[in-house]
Amino acid sequence: TGTEYEKMAADYLQKQGIRILERNYRNRNGEIDLIGRDQEYLIFFEVKYRKSLKNGAPAEAVTFSKQKKICRVADYYRLTHGIGEFCAVRYDVVSICDKEITWYQNAFSHLY
Numbered sequence: 001t002g003t004e005y006e007k008m009a010a011d012y013l014q015k016q017g018i019r020i021l022e023r024n025y026r027n028r029n030g031e032i033d034l035i036g037r038d039q040e041y042l043i044f045f046e047v048k049y050r051k052s053l054k055n056g057a058p059a060e061a062v063t064f065s066k067q068k069k070i071c072r073v074a075d076y077y078r079l080t081h082g083i084g085e086f087c088a089v090r091y092d093v094v095s096i097c098d099k100e101i102t103w104y105q106n107a108f109s110h111l112y
Contacts, residue, residue, distance in 0.1 A: 005049040006033050009094040012101050018043065029072040041090045042083060044074045049096045058095040059104055071111045
């Protein structure tokens with residue numbers, strides 16, 4: 001089911017003008033669901049799905065430790081793709097509850 005909702009999120013983001021560069025990017029540090037670009041930013045997306053709000057909102061599942069892992073993976077991606085430190089980077093969360101999509105731009109800051 002995760003792949004289905006990541007595809008739904010990617011389709012939604014593309015309609016908003018985001019160019020998807022990678023899906024399910026993995027390295028030894030972990031995984032990032034989607035990597036995209038708009039005019040200004042390189043964006044690392046975490047996609048979270050919940051059937052209902054009974055166990056909390058999907059975005060609440062992006063914990064501090066998950067954020068740190070995403071940042072480590074993003075650092076490695078930038079290093080291996082020759083993307084310098086002056087490239088504007090953003091970390092966004094796409095929350096899907098039932099079939100409703102909410103896009104949280106700049107959901108968290110880079111964690112070292």
